[in-house]
Amino acid sequence: MTGPLRIALLTYSTRPRGGVVHTLALAEALVALGASVDVWTLARGGDGGFFRPLDPRVVVRAVPFPDLPDEPVGARIVRSIAVLADAFTPHATQDHDRGYDVVHAQDCISANAVLNANARLRATGSGGSGGSGHLASCVRTIHHLDTFSTPQLAACHERAVVAPSAHVCVSAAVAAEVTRGWGIHPTVIPNGVDAARFTAAADDRAARSSWADTLGGPYVLAVGGIEPRKGTADLVEAMATVRAARPDLSLVIAGGDTLFDYRGYRDEVLASADRLGVTPRILGPVEHGSLPSLVAQATVFAFPSTKEGFGLAALEALAAGVPVVVRDLPVLREVLGPTVRYAATPTDVAAALLTAATHRDPALTIAGRALATRYTWAAAGRAHLDLYHRLTRTSTTA
Structure with missing residues (x-):
C-alpha cells in the first residue's frame, strides 16, 4: 500500500x-x-x-x-x-x-x-x-x-x-x-464534541433571548423527536408536574427525522400530553446553524432516553452551560459523570427538572463545560x- x-x-x-x-x-x-x-x-x-x-x-x-x-x-x-x-x-x-x-x-x-x-x-x-x-x-x-x-x-x-x-x-x-x-x-x-460551537452560542448576547421570544418564554428542551428510545412519554408526564409548579416553563422538542415509523407512538404521546395539559412545541429538524442557540437558551436540557450509546446531545448542552437532566443509565454515568442530574422515573425527572430550573449550580456548569471540552x-x-x-x-x- x-x-x-x-x-x-x-x-x-x-x-x-x-x-x-x-x-x-x-x-x-x-x-x-x-x-x-x-x-x-x-x-x-x-x-x-x-x-x-x-x-x-x-x-x-x-x-x-x-x-x-x-x-x-x-x-x-x-x-x-x-x-x-x-x-x-x-x-x-x-x-x-x-x-x-x-x-x-x-x-x-x-x-x-x-x-x-x-x-x-x-x-x-x-x-x-x-x-x-x-x-x-x-x-x-x-x-x-x-x-x-x-x-x-x-x-x-x-x-x-x-x-x-x-x-x-x-x-x-x-x-x-x-x-x-x-x-x-x-x-x-x-x-x-464540537464544544466551542455551543459555548460560543451561550456567549452570544445579541441572540440570547431570540428563541425564548419566538417560543413564548423559558423552555425545557429535548432533541431527537418523539420516539420510544428518547423517552418522550415519560418526559411529557414529568412536564405535567413541572408546569403545575412552574407554569412559565414550556416543553420544546426538536429533531426527529428517521427511517422508522413512530406515528403510533407519537399519536399516543400527543394524546397523553393533551390529557395532562402539556402542549409541546414540536420544531422538527432544526437548521444546523441555529441548533447551538436553541440549546444555549434552554432553561434545562432534558435527555430521558431509554437507550443511548454516548450522550452527545447532552454534552453539547453542557458545553453551552445549560443544566442537564438525564435518564439514569450506565452509559450516561460513564460519559457524563457527576456533571448532570440523574432520574429514573417520570416523578424523578420532574423533580430534577424543577431543581435544575430553579436552583442553578455554578459548580455543575463549570464541570460540565470542562467535561465537554475533553472529548x-x-x-x-x-x-x-x-x-x-x-x-x-x-x-x-x-
Missing part, C-alpha cells in the same frame, strides 16, 4: 441523526490527519447532500433513495440495504487504482449493504482490491443496541453485529453489552487511524 489510507465511511441518511453527526465529524477529523475519506450515504427523498457543509477534502457519494408512499418499515429497510449495496464499490475502479483500505459502516443498514456488496463482488470474481488483492473487511461501529420486533430489522441488526470483522463502540458500557450478548470485544473510541474529534480521529492501521497490517500479513 502506498499513499494515505483510503477509507470509506458509510451511513444510512443525510439528515441530522446521532450516527450521521458522528460520521461527518469523524470524516473531517480523518482528512485533517491526512487520510483520504469517502462518505457513502442514502440521499432520501431528493436530498442533494448532508444537512451541513463538509470539509471539501471529504468526498460525498450520495446514492439517490426516493421515498415510496406508505412503504412498510421492513420493506424500507430491505430496499435501503439493496440500493446502497448496488451502488457501493469497495474495489479498485477507473477513478482509483486501488480500492478502499478500510470500509467502516456506522449502522446496521450500511453494514448489511457492505456485506452484500462484498458477497456480490466475490461471487462475480471481481473482488480484487488495491495492493492487498482482496476486498477490505467491514468495520462496524455499534452506537447502541436495539430490540426489534420487525423481522427484517431484527435480521439486519443481528447480521450487522455478528458478520463484520472488527467492531467499535463509543462507550465501554455498550461494548460490555456486545461482549455479554455475542462474545465480541469491540474497541472503545469515545465520540468528540475531541481530533482524538477520536487519531484513535480510529490507529485501529485502521492495525487492521490493515493484520490483513496484509494474513
Whole structure:
C-alpha cells in the first residue's frame, strides 16, 4: 500500500441523526490527519447532500433513495440495504487504482449493504482490491443496541453485529453489552464534541433571548423527536408536574427525522400530553446553524432516553452551560459523570427538572463545560487511524 489510507465511511441518511453527526465529524477529523475519506450515504427523498457543509477534502457519494408512499418499515429497510449495496464499490475502479483500505459502516443498514456488496463482488470474481488483492473487511461501529420486533430489522441488526470483522463502540458500557450478548470485544473510541460551537452560542448576547421570544418564554428542551428510545412519554408526564409548579416553563422538542415509523407512538404521546395539559412545541429538524442557540437558551436540557450509546446531545448542552437532566443509565454515568442530574422515573425527572430550573449550580456548569471540552474529534480521529492501521497490517500479513 502506498499513499494515505483510503477509507470509506458509510451511513444510512443525510439528515441530522446521532450516527450521521458522528460520521461527518469523524470524516473531517480523518482528512485533517491526512487520510483520504469517502462518505457513502442514502440521499432520501431528493436530498442533494448532508444537512451541513463538509470539509471539501471529504468526498460525498450520495446514492439517490426516493421515498415510496406508505412503504412498510421492513420493506424500507430491505430496499435501503439493496440500493446502497448496488451502488457501493469497495474495489479498485477507473477513478482509483486501488480500492478502499478500510470500509467502516456506522449502522446496521450500511453494514448489511457492505456485506452484500462484498458477497456480490466475490461471487462475480471481481473482488480484487488495491495492493492487498482482496476486498477490505467491514468495520462496524455499534452506537447502541436495539430490540426489534420487525423481522427484517431484527435480521439486519443481528447480521450487522455478528458478520463484520472488527467492531467499535463509543462507550465501554455498550461494548460490555456486545461482549455479554455475542462474545465480541469491540474497541472503545469515545465520540468528540464540537464544544466551542455551543459555548460560543451561550456567549452570544445579541441572540440570547431570540428563541425564548419566538417560543413564548423559558423552555425545557429535548432533541431527537418523539420516539420510544428518547423517552418522550415519560418526559411529557414529568412536564405535567413541572408546569403545575412552574407554569412559565414550556416543553420544546426538536429533531426527529428517521427511517422508522413512530406515528403510533407519537399519536399516543400527543394524546397523553393533551390529557395532562402539556402542549409541546414540536420544531422538527432544526437548521444546523441555529441548533447551538436553541440549546444555549434552554432553561434545562432534558435527555430521558431509554437507550443511548454516548450522550452527545447532552454534552453539547453542557458545553453551552445549560443544566442537564438525564435518564439514569450506565452509559450516561460513564460519559457524563457527576456533571448532570440523574432520574429514573417520570416523578424523578420532574423533580430534577424543577431543581435544575430553579436552583442553578455554578459548580455543575463549570464541570460540565470542562467535561465537554475533553472529548475531541481530533482524538477520536487519531484513535480510529490507529485501529485502521492495525487492521490493515493484520490483513496484509494474513
